[in-house]
Amino acid sequence: MARSKPVKQQEQKQQTQEPGLPLEWLIPDCVPTHRVTNAVIETFGDEFVLSFFEHRGPIITDAHALEKAKELKAVKTLCVARICITPEKMARFIKAFSQQYDQYMESKKKNALGADGLKKQK
Numbered sequence: 183m184a185r186s187k188p189v190k191q192q193e194q195k196q197q198t199q200e201p202g203l204p205l206e207w208l209i210p211d212c213v214p215t216h217r218v219t220n221a222v223i224e225t226f227g228d229e230f231v232l233s234f235f236e237h238r239g240p241i242i243t244d245a246h247a248l249e250k251a252k253e254l255k256a257v258k259t260l261c262v263a264r265i266c267i268t269p270e271k272m273a274r275f276i277k278a279f280s281q282q283y284d285q286y287m288e289s290k291k292k293n294a295l296g297a298d299g300l301k302k303q304k
Contacts, residue, residue, distance in 0.1 A: 216262040230267045235259040 219237040223230060238258045240251045267275065 214262075218262070220259055228269065230269065230272050232265045232267065233261050234263045234265075236262045 216234070216236045218234045220235040222233045222235070224233070225231070236259065238260050240247065240254065240257075242248050242251055
């Protein structure tokens with residue numbers, strides 16, 4: 183049986199508080215991590231369905247494979263996860279995603295600037 187590993191303390195604090203007992207965030211080793219290249223959001227009744235996709239392009243190892251790739255009419259994109267979520271949770275997720283994105287962009291901006299506030303030279 184795969185061991186579960188707790189989510190980092192910082193990530194726990196950033197999650198929305200749930201009523202009742204505190205949550206212990208566990209991610210089992212058997213849960214894969216995928217690089218999501220596309221997503222689709224649909225609504226069905228009173229739920230959102232989020233589908234996450236991973237690009238699966240052709241493997242090009244030689245000139246022949248390159249020529250075959252040029253003939254493709256579409257590129258396969260594999261659905262790696264689907265999640266159903268209530269509108270209330272969706273609103274919380276959107277807020278959390280937005281906050282994390284803003285923090286990320288702010289840290290990128292700070293890292294691009296030197297101690298004097300001027301853009302770092304490369």
